[in-house]
Amino acid sequence: MKTLLRCVDVIRRQTALEPQIALVLGSGLGGFADQINVSAVVPYDSLPDFPVSTVAGHAGRFLFGTLHDIPLVLMQGRVHYYEGYSMQQVILPIRLMRMLGAKVLFLTNAAGGINPAFHAGDLMCITGHISSFVPSPLIGKNHDSLGVRFPDMSHVYDPALCACIRDAAESLHIPLQNGVYIQTSGPNYETPEEIRMYSILGADAVGMSTACEAIAAVHAGMRVCGVSCISNLAAGISPSPLTHEEVQQTADRTAPLFRSLAEQSIIRIHKVLEN
Numbered sequence: 001m002k003t004l005l006r007c008v009d010v011i012r013r014q015t016a017l018e019p020q021i022a023l024v025l026g027s028g029l030g031g032f033a034d035q036i037n038v039s040a041v042v043p044y045d046s047l048p049d050f051p052v053s054t055v056a057g058h059a060g061r062f063l064f065g066t067l068h069d070i071p072l073v074l075m076q077g078r079v080h081y082y083e084g085y086s087m088q089q090v091i092l093p094i095r096l097m098r099m100l101g102a103k104v105l106f107l108t109n110a111a112g113g114i115n116p117a118f119h120a121g122d123l124m125c126i127t128g129h130i131s132s133f134v135p136s137p138l139i140g141k142n143h144d145s146l147g148v149r150f151p152d153m154s155h156v157y158d159p160a161l162c163a164c165i166r167d168a169a170e171s172l173h174i175p176l177q178n179g180v181y182i183q184t185s186g187p188n189y190e191t192p193e194e195i196r197m198y199s200i201l202g203a204d205a206v207g208m209s210t211a212c213e214a215i216a217a218v219h220a221g222m223r224v225c226g227v228s229c230i231s232n233l234a235a236g237i238s239p240s241p242l243t244h245e246e247v248q249q250t251a252d253r254t255a256p257l258f259r260s261l262a263e264q265s266i267i268r269i270h271k272v273l274e275n
Contacts, residue, residue: 015040018101019073026109082186091216107226112234126226131211147219161225168264179204183211
């Protein structure tokens, strides 16, 4: 809690902007920041005791600004459990953005496709997640000022916000899949046997982030939505070995569609917040 308050203090010396919507930009999707009227840039390593991104494609900074006069905060790059951080450190940015005023968390990621109907380059609206293969980020002492001890997770991904994403995709004529995301610890990719198990459990896409962040956001009283870029087909489905370079290349290729979808989704989400 002390770290959060110290981080808030540092950021408030640089910007008074109170974001309504917070976005986490995943691998290859950081270019969305180019559409924002940026008023302040806060590198993660300028904040006290704050985790720093170490993965290629993750710039590691907060951007504060507006899009169509909607106040936003963007995480241009996230931190991951597999980088050696504790789960509490991984979700620290989510809690910080909530303390700065954000009411909505819009999550994005690059994910492996498990659903046989998916193709590399597809975009998927996240309708649910499975987080049982990583520790809960809420383990440990609970601070009541952050959220209740036992938060309900019946509807993590807000139906009204998911409808905004679908409506935006339809208006832009962007094909949009819907599905369940499963988080694993990484950094190794999954085996074909694990992918078959995840499929049996009901997962449509797999990755190494996002679910823990969504849990922390719901705990903090935020509304959550998310989009996965299906950057590759998962092990046992893809005929080729999996590489991070492939993930980045597919995300880069899909980035123009994602930027349009995110922009139009944000406009619609803002209208939902105003009603």
